[in-house]
Amino acid sequence: MNSAPLEKVAVAHIATDQPPDEASARDLDYGWQSGNQIELLENGEAYFPKVFDAMRQAQREILLETFILFEDKVGHELRDILVDAARRGVKVVASLDGFGCGELSPAFLAELAEAGVIVQMFDPASKTLGIRTNWFRRLHRKIVVVDARVGFIGGINFSADHLGDYGPEAKQDYAVQVVGPAVADLHHFALAQSGRKVRSRRGWRRRDRRPSPWTSADGDGLVRLIYRDNVQHRDDIEEAYIHALSKAQRRAVIANAYFFPGYRLLREIRNAARRGVHVQLIMQGQPDVLLAKLAARMLYDYLLKDGVVIHEYCQRPLHGKVALVDDDWSTVGSSNLDPLSLSLNLEANVLIRDRAFNQQLYERLDVLSKHHCQTMPENRTPRLWLWRLTVGFLVFHVMRHFPALTGWLPAHKPRLKPFESRAHDR
Template sequence: MNSHWVPGNQITLLENGEGYYPRVFEAIANAEKEVLLETFILFDDKVGRQLHEALLKAARRGAQVHVLVDGWGSPDLPVSFTKPLLEAGVQLRAFEPVQRVLGARVNLLRRMHHKLVVVDGKCAFVGGINYSIDHLAEFGEQAKQDYAVEVQGPLVGQIQAFCRANVDAPQPARGQWLRRWRASLRRKGVDEVTGEGALAAFVTRDNNEHRSDIERHYRAAIRNARQRILIANAYFFPGYRFLRDLRRAARRGVQVDLFLQGRPDMLWVKRASELLYRHLMRAGINIYEYNERPLHGKVAVVDNLWATVGSSNLDPTSLSLNLEANVIVRDEAFARHLCGRIDELLQTCCQRVELPTPGRLRSAWIAVRSMVVFHALRRFPDWSRQTTTRAPRVVPMTVDPDPS
């Protein structure tokens, strides 16, 4: 795995835009040397303009500011938004700029799904929250429920080095650069479990050497669980081995609670997850649907000792195609706090799924349909990888003439 456990960290949970944006905008605006920001979505709305203002403040103070956005997630940033940043010296780049055919975006696969910020090498932010107003309650019934963490301590250096690799290394050499960085961390012995503060690891996935690292951390925690597994994930359709580990945990007496979408932003996501319900519930797994608003979180807690917060969903694209980043924490205080926040929603805003008993013919049809869809989706990443072998493009943004 591409993770290195580091002790001595302070990990703070930030919930929804109300908890996240004030902290990250303040940190960016006060930056003195460097801001590294990677995000899937950046919109020119109320939230995007607040970030815009903070980035300008940092750049005008003399800080080096680097912003990487995903071309699919952030396809329509206007010149009025990008030009002031570029003129202030902000380095703006797009990962795989959007491609359109007859006006429709077509290059959906293999996205840069990180939500990362590092300021001056002193603090970092990792999670699932984008820069758009739909992460604030004022957006209304479709406002997203989501989580991030603020990190202070030695782990910040790992996150900073990862983001700097995306800035400094030429694209073909990036894998080699990361290998040297990880080897140097091992030589320094950062895996030793010593020191005060939270023990934490920064775990990423790519489409090269580290395709399954996040999933493997999840599975290791599930296999070692003794009391309770609580997973809150927006897009839940993991692979066979992940599901097998969950079922085995439930059968050995572990309480397994899945906190999933009841009011999804995309209906097909819920329909896919529902194909797994019967298979999981027969093993004693509890499934709760969150009905207050769309769930966008990607978090989990095991035995109130292990926890993770990040950008990775538990579906084929996140686990097998997208570039993702999670923080994993071994700290009882943090794990209990995160568990408590989810449990509060589970008790007040969720409905426990109770499957009706279908007739024999319908039951057989459900089993066949679930098997076909499951195997098609679990092989989807392999099929999609065969459609392209080239390295993804990272393109600097420029000030183009206004077409109007």
């Protein structure tokens, strides 16, 4: 396939560590929005039909951010939907990560661009000696907003490994569909991060009051968008976890694929258990990255001795990034609790204050912990305890200071760049 000229879809290079256009860092500090309907979507079987149906109904605009897009059956279906939407006049902006989407073929991307889809790559880089070197400060968010009226956010990428028929390596993951006032914030954020011009803070909350095709009843859930960047919102997601755990009274459940947080969050988890909160952690037992499991296990003794219950999910790789506290606080998003997500990557979560949603998420996680996990026993007299203590100490402090260590690497500013077919020819 010959690539069409891309001048019509090119945009100015945007330094993603700086808020673009009119969206200052202050503008991108979002508050709680009431009156929302939130639907939990578990795995690709629930997520892809909802997202694809919303895209097929799009009349004006589709904004998409994703870390991974593969050329498999899910990626091909997404491509066909976006191409069709663009050809019927819908404005489509697809912001893809240069590392996670680095294997997409020029032909795949060119087909999108030729149809009028604005394809943007975050920090693309060619391989060096066959190895990708753009590992850090990734665009790790997974956000879709359609017509500024329905939004999706979570941890699910556009790839077939989020479907059960993929096999034993299929991922266990979560996302949410949001309908209501909070979609205005998701829309504003996605526009600003993609480099589009956005209204000032005063103007962006104007509502589209037409009935939504995705819901027939008014919602009453509170939703707040939070995110981390490498400028003024470096710790927002971590602080949200710490604050919720500090207020916990009855229960707290955290299901997270890559768990190696800093000391402050670890201490808050431990302190909650000490004061009688039933704290459960659901970790990877069948990891897609072995180092993630080994690193998390270095923290087990510290947490188990104070009453934290730790489960390892063993049915398939856990990819979720969700948590709940007591009866009405929950979070779903893209952020793991490890140095990459908490200190380097661009991430986004939603906080949710809704009892019905909290209970639904709790029930789903309860099924995992009771039927598909092994529970870690507290080992009060571990063998080779001195060796474990020494290795644990070293790993803990290396990982804790990992973000600072990456500063020794050659500096560069990640940028969002328009797709140009010549840059992808190899």
